[in-house]
Amino acid sequence: MTSSSTTKTFPSSLFQGEAPVIQLLSHLILKAQESRASDLHLEPLSNAVRVRIRVDGALHEVQSLSKKLQESLVSRLKIMSASMDIAEKRLPQEGRFQFQCGIHIFDIRISTIPTIYGESVVLRFLERSSLPLGLSELGLEPEDHCILKNLIAQPYGLLLVTGPTGSGKTTTLYSCLQELNHPNQKIITVEDPIEYQLPGVNQVQVEKEIGRTFSSVLRAMLRQASNKIMIGEIRDAETARIAINASLTGHLIFSSLHTNDAPSALMRLQNLGIPPYLIAGGLRAIIAQRLVRRLCSHCKAPTDFTKYEETILGLKERSLSMCHPMKASGCSECQETGFQGRLGIFEILTISDLLRQDIHEKKTSVHLREHMRHHGIKTLREDGLKKVFSGLTTLHEILTNTLQ
Incomplete structure (x- = not known):
């Protein structure tokens, strides 16, 4: 399993006017945050990509994407992490990047694992500005x-x-x-x-x-x-x-x-x-x-x-x-x-x-x-x-x- 500490920050505004797959990724992350999700799951199926979010510990399916988008979405996430090998699809990988939306900065941890239908991806969110509970x-x-x-x-x-x-x-x-x-x-x-x-x-x-x-x-x-x-x-x-x-x-x-x-x-x-x-x-x-x-x-x-x-x-x-x-x-x-x-x-x-x-x-x-x-x-x-x-x-x- 590969990983690294190199971290990049991506403002949400950076994705405006970008390629459709990049805009889609920004949309998925923002929607997950609006729903108070702790995780975003991109799961390859035989003929589609299932999108699920975890809210308060429970998983909810929110969208189904075209199978054609699978590789480009995973590749883009690997590029954003700066520490994952975009060509490596046979081994689990881990990475991280930061995503900024307005005044909020989220640390996002990426985990990929190879399945029979392609790489399954989980993004885990943590808002840096949030304080621990008393x-x-x-x-x-x-x-x-x-x-x-x-x-x-x-x-x-x-x-x-x-x-x-x-x-x-x-x-x-x-x-x-x-x-x-x-x-x-x-x-x-x-x-x-x-x-x-x-x-x-x-x-x-x-x-x-x-x-x-x-x-x-x-x-x-x-x-x-x-x-x-x-x-x-x-x-x-x-x-x-x-x-x-x-x-x-x-x-x-x-x-x-x-x-x-x-x-x-x-x-x-x-x-x-x-x-x-x-x-x-x-x-x-x-x-x-x-x-x-x-x-x-x-x-x-x-x-x-x-x-x-x-x-x-x-x-x-x-x-x-x-x-x-x-x-x-x-x-x-x-x-x-x-x-x-x-x-x-x-x-x-x-x-x-x-x-x-x-x-x-x-x-x-x-x-x-x-x-x-x-x-x-x-x-x-x-x-x-x-x-x-x-x-x-x-x-x-x-x-x-x-x-x-």
Whole structure:
């Protein structure tokens, strides 16, 4: 897979009067942005090119293009990235460029992958001028908000945020840094890519082509007398070891892992070869999270649970009286989807003395989940159900994004 950091900026006005395929590309990007899309997908089919956008995590087909436009669209995007090989169609490639529309500048990441019908392309958008959410905007329940504020106030330790791709991990990490970003703090990050620019924070972009990896930058960071360090993602054993050791030597470390829940993150660290005594000593907490669609405030309507749903939830008549479920309706404000924006659901596993003992004894993830239940720690599903009962999202959203 090829990639590079070379980035060009293209104002939307640049495309006016250009060849039709260039104007079409500009039109597709602008329309995707108007729809609040996070991604634009150009997918080759046997006789057409399907255009889809992802809004609030859900894919929507918006257009079908002539098959004749396929190669010229892909070639143009490769040229715009300045780092992709226009002649290479057999291997996946990655690139990036910037697109300016008025005062808004978007970083666009390109990913191509060869399919039987040609190269499939995904463009991922990130507005550079947007600011990370504050902690109070993440969707944390009041008690979880207090727990997280207390965790990031600690002088040292490792705080892990975990979840699948697109679950909002980076947003949570940035929110923590934003909360800590004061003149008396030196904060350094190593990221791939840098998704938000934070004034006052030293941000480093990974460049594997020149040897600037997560682990090499992290080693250098430890000599920079930093108070707080954010590692975009722990991807290998070396980075994990350096992060854990740094957390034990006076640094507060923030990072992310790709696992399904908090107990699985502990197993992942052990599988990377980190000794249990180091994990138990350095780790402060694990935050597992998902993003679910938020019901549109303009058109959501009261509803009742079906008997089947009541059975699934184990709700009694008394409990039902305290629930205020809502359903998606659809209106012009939400483009008839019934949803507008997303909110997080969370489980926060703090590392207590008892849990440290379990880690030392290499207890399984099943045992750790039982530990959570026994000590009243909310799971992802339980946190999601609270938001269903409050009318913020639907039961379907929670059931399709969490495990029992």
